[in-house]
Amino acid sequence: MARDSLGRALYNPALLERGACGRDAVIRAPLLARLIDDLERDRGVGSPQHHLLIGPRGSGKTFVLRALGHTLEDDPGLADDWIPLTFPEAQYDVAWPSDLWTNCLDYLAIGLARRGRPAEAEEIRAALAELPHDDEVTRAEEAYRLLLDESEALGRRFVLLIDNLDVVIDRLKADQWRLRDLLSTEHRLVIIGASARAIEETYRYDAAFYDFFRIHELRQLRADAVADLLPRLGPPGAAEAVAALTAARPGVLPALAALLGGQPRTLSLLADGLVAGYRAPAPLVSAVLDPLTPAFQARVDRLAPQAQRVAHALATAWHPARASDIATRTRLPINSVSAQLTRLTKDGIVEQGQHLPSPRLGYYLGDRLFALWFLMRCGQPHRRRLMDVATTLERVYEPLDEAAGASHPLFDAAERLRLGRHGEAMATTLTALSLLSARPARDAWAGLTALMRAAVDLGWTARLRELMAEAWPDGRWVLVDRALEIAALGSTDPLTRTAPELRDAVRRIVGAITKDPQQR
Structure with a gap:
């Protein structure tokens, strides 16, 4: 679905009204301001600075591009220098360099018609119709020249706002070096693109677009x-x-x-x-x-x-898993799994990292x-x-409610452990753990935290982890187990085997049960 029940576009910001797009883009206001400042300072001297926004889906990339386009149209100072050419999110029609340049001309014609200049728009469309169809080299050269001629005639430079720029670059693989040569020296064209994944051609040393874009990461x-x-x-x-x-x-x-x-x-x-x-x-x-x-x-x-x-x-x-x-x-055979992981990693669906202490890599979505x-x-x-x-x-x-935990059986187990009554502590712990809900109340969590602190202080973490595994064979308390393992090892290696979104929580638990303030 394109819109939610409130009429907002969840997947296609192009459906939003102009004002709504601006309101949502304000969440990324610092990035928008940096891009605008860069364009304001660009006087058309020297090599142009191109930009690439990288962030997961839903991080606001398209909103930023749309808001930037609106700003370039609405701000008198910027509108005197720049015309935004806003590409749609889908770039399925780009197969050749000429497609990129003719699309630019199409979007320019659409923009001129929208601004009440239909005659100029029709002239561009007529010129597009005259381009050769059977000779790609000539078609690309003439379309590129036509675009620059329009820039001269209008007295404006063009900002190409290209969503899913990775798709365009990938489809023009055979022409990437030629495209770089053109864009490196032509100050009338600036690309500000977006991608949901890092583009290999921008970070591989021998690739066409290495050190070409200024990268902006849209972090959460x-x-x-x-x-x-x-x-x-x-x-x-x-x-x-x-x-x-x-x-x-x-x-x-x-x-x-x-x-x-x-x-x-x-x-x-x-x-x-x-x-x-x-x-x-x-x-x-x-x-x-x-x-x-x-x-x-x-x-x-x-x-x-x-x-x-x-x-x-x-x-x-x-959590991250090894190929085995x-x-x-x-x-599936391990060779088939490895081949699929390689493909999924290349497509940006899977990521990999350390899986310590194993020398093998860990994979995750x-x-x-x-x-x-x-x-x-x-x-x-x-x-x-x-x-x-x-x-x-x-x-x-x-905030930890330690007063509430004082009445919980797990707190009693912690006190018995500190008194050296290990047998009683084990029995009380196992009984209390078996009754503990997978969704603990405040008093239960405070009691469990007190028990973990006692186990860490007295070197009893291995035994506590054994009791937890016995009481919870379904592994529901993996966060607690990881925290105890880190506290016992004095190493954060277990975080490499923990889902990325849960690592901060594990650090917080470690901070609560140890004397290490850096983990709090």
């Missing part, structure tokens, strides 16, 4: 800023809902920001859930992930059958929101895992 918004940003991204009533939730349950919003990522699209859906009346982490997670089903399901459907099996295995593993682990889960959606769609047990962790994260990110 800071968790501590989420409460301030939600009212600006949400529907009416969002400010009141955020204030009420923050007062009653201060751990929910930072927990969900860590789990789901602080991207504008995610926060907009989260604000919708708050206004709808949801307050607990589990229903709010569903409120964010469920509306994304059409886009994410289409992504899965585009994968080949073996690739779908590998992606499914990565999603249900949740995926082969076991899928029952790169778009973590997509990974969580996939996990949720893999059946009730996996959905429950996700919701249990979301609830636990609320406890991790809220």
Whole structure:
């Protein structure tokens, strides 16, 4: 679906009205200001500076490009120098260099017609119709020259706002060096593009576009800023809902920001859930992930059958997995798994990293929101895992209520352990752990934290981890287990085996059970 129930475009910002696009782009205002400043300082002398915005889907790339285009049209000073040529998100019609230049001319004609200059628009369309069709070299040269002639006639330079620039660069693979040569010296053309993934041709030393673009990474918004940003991204009533939730349950919003990522699209859906009346982490997670089903399901459907099996295995593993682990889960030959992982990594679907202490790499789905959606769609047990962790994260990110924990059996187990009554501590711990909910209340979390502190102080972490594995064979408390492992080892290696969105929570738990303030 293109719009949500409030009439906002979730997947296609081009459907938004001009004012709405500007409001959403204000979330990326510092980046927008840097781009505008660069264009204002560009006097057409020397090599032009081209830009590339890199960020996951939903991070606001398209909003920034749209807002930049509107600013170039509306600001008198900028409009005297620049004309934006705004490309649509889909670039499926680009196969040859001439396609890039004729598309520029098409968008120029559309813009002129919209500004009340239909005669000039028709002249451009007529000139396009006269270009040769059978000779690509001549067609590309004449289209390029026609574009520069239009720049001279209008007395303006052109900013090419190209969404999904990676698609264009990939499709023009045979002509990349020629394209670089043209754009490196032509000050009348500036490209400001966007991509959901790093483009290999921009970082490989021997590639055509190495050190060509100024890279801008759209990182997720800071968790501590989420409460301030939600009212600006949400529907009416969002400010009141955020204030009420923050007062009653201060751990929910930072927990969900860590789990789901602080991207504008995610926060907009989260604000919708708050206004709808949801307050607990589990229903709010569903409120964010469920509306994304059409886009994410289409992504899965585009994968080949073996690739779908590998992606499914990565999603249900949740944490980074080695190729051998995926082969076991899928029952595919290890060579087939390795080939699929290589392809999925090249396509930007899978990322890889260390998997210490193993010398092998760990693989995981790169778009973590997509990974969580996939996990949720893999059946009730996996959905429950996700919701249990979301609830636990609320406890991790809220102030620890140590007074409430003093009456919990786990706190009693900690006291027995400190008194050296290990047998009693073990019995009390195992009984209390077996009764502990996967979605702990405040007193239970405070009691568990006290027990973990005692285990760390007294070198009892290995035994506590054994008791936890005995009480919770389903591995529901992996965050706690990772924190205890880190505390015992004095090393953060276990974080490499932890899902990226959960690493900050593990660090916080380590900080709460050790004397290391850097982990807090």
